[in-house]
Amino acid sequence: MHNEPLAYKMRPRNLDEIVGQKHVIGPDTPLYHMIQKGHVPSMLLYGPPGIGKTSIANAIAGTSSLPFFALNATHAGKKDIEQIVMEARMAGKVLLFLDEIHRFNKLQQDTLLPHVENGSIVLLGATTENPFHDVNPAIRSRCGEIVQLARLTIEDIIELLNNALTNKERGLGSYTIQVTTEQLTRIAEAAGGDARKALTLLESVYYASDEVDGVTVFSDTAIDALAKRIGVYGDKGGSHFYNLLSALQKSVRGSDVNAALYYLAHLLESGDLVAVCRRLLVMAYEDIGLANPAVGAHVTAATDAAIRLGMPEARIPLATAVVEMCLSDKSNSAYKALDAAIRMINEGKTGDIPNHLKDAHYAGASSLGHKGYLYPHDTPVGTFGGWVDQQYLPDELAGTEFYQPVIAGEEKRMAGIYERLKSFKNKN
Incomplete structure (x- = not known):
């Protein structure tokens, strides 16, 4: 037992020893009062590693009088579940902590679920993945609480470190240690x-x-x-990784260069360069779009270079691309217009293609009425090229406007052309 890691030895033994997470299980919360009174609801504990999911489960077990069992869903089998069920029948009710619950297979669920539903097993499930994405709905519906935990603050971590330094029974309190406040802050x-x-x-x-x-x-x-060796929690392919991608895109969309670079750094340290490049390409067209069409080509070149270079050099073109996107004019009008057209089609608002637009490159097309198309290039309009007033949408949709220009950057010029062409059509 003396060889146990400090992190294991310092796990809280009851609710009052929990450090942090006061918003969900602090002394002023309903959950705290319920458990102190002996009522432990089934719940899912959700959050990144190291923020206290297992510790909270152990603290609940230490506060509750229920028999406590712990399993890990990555290697628990049906026999393990059946053993817990037998214990529940003998004791009347047990507390089961199930780590990595999102890895539970259907057979394990089918064995466990009826007993969670009738209350003989109180389930504390822990997951690093978003339970609404990765935990089976049958499990979720039987858990009265989905508790989202937050990363501990610097103050929380310093409190935890001081507890470990002064605790003689389980921590380092029996040793004489000289450490400064600044050093503890650096560790935190x-x-x-x-x-x-x-x-x-x-x-x-x-x-x-x-x-x-x-x-x-x-x-x-x-x-x-x-400190350099403790690494970054990347969770490549998991919920936290997609949260980082989302934060990167929203920071670029909000033109916050520093936040965008921070999330880019975190993502690159997580290790999935391809996913980062794909998201940056999407952003160039989704968020910058017609306001600065050149950005699409620039980001394509940057991501191609990043894939060829690999890390750590890949960070150089990607940083350039992210800063350019942050400080660029922005527009989402093009894809919003397309989405509006897709929505109309899915709603069944369609019509026949006008005859003069149908394929006429074969003998007999004119006998089907596929004629009357006017070639715009034959009618120049200033420096624009060519334009004629003819109907392109089906009769049922004539006059519908999907595109709503954003007056930003290069699109401001395009919007002027769009409005000018509309005015020609209205005159005719």
Whole structure:
């Protein structure tokens, strides 16, 4: 037991020892009062690694009088579930913590669900994935609470570190340690809101530091060197990764260069370069669009270069592309117009193609009425090229406007042409 990691030994034993997450299970929350009174509802604990899902489950178990069992869905089998069911029948009610619940297969669910439904098994499920995307609806419907946990704040992490430094029974309190407030803050910042990383880093720094006259003196060099090794929570392909992609796009759309570069950095550290490049290409056309059509070509070139270069050099063209998109004029008019047309078609608002637009490149086309098309290039209009007043939409949709120009950047000029051509049509 002495070889257990500090992060394991410092897990809270009851609700009052939980650090952080006060918004969901603090002393003033309904959930806290329910559990203190002996009522534990089935719930899903959702959030990134290291923010307290397992700790909260253990704290609930320590506060509750129910028999407690823990399983991991990645390797639990039907026999494990059947054993829990037998325990529930004998005890009347048990508390089951199921980590990685999104990996539960149908057979395991079918074995467990009736007992969760009748209350003999109180289920505490933990997942790093969005439960609305990755947890079976049958499980979700039987969990009264979906508890979204947040990354711990710097203050939370420092409180956790101080607890570990002073706790003689489970922490480092029996050792004499010299550590400054600035050093604890550096450890907390390096952990990135992850309690497990913070405690692991604290323990590593303790063993890496020199002892002087019986006092372990934490060194800045050890903290800096070890902090670089704790890594970034990337969750490639998971909910957090897609949240990062969403945050990147919304930051570019909002023209916030610094936020966009931050999310780009996080995504590149997560390791899925192809997914990042695909999202940047979409953004060039979805968010910049006609306001600056050249951006599409620029981003295509940047993403092609990034794929060829690979990391870490790929970050250079991608950073250029992101800054350019942030500071570019923006328009979503083109794809919004197309979506409006698609919506109309799906609603059944269609019509026949006008005869003069139908294919006439074969003998007999004129006998079918496929004639009367006027070739616009034969009628020049200033420097525009050519234009004639003829109907292109089906009769049922004549006059419908899908495109609503955005007066921004290059599209301002296009909008002027659009309105000018409409005025010609209205005159005729």
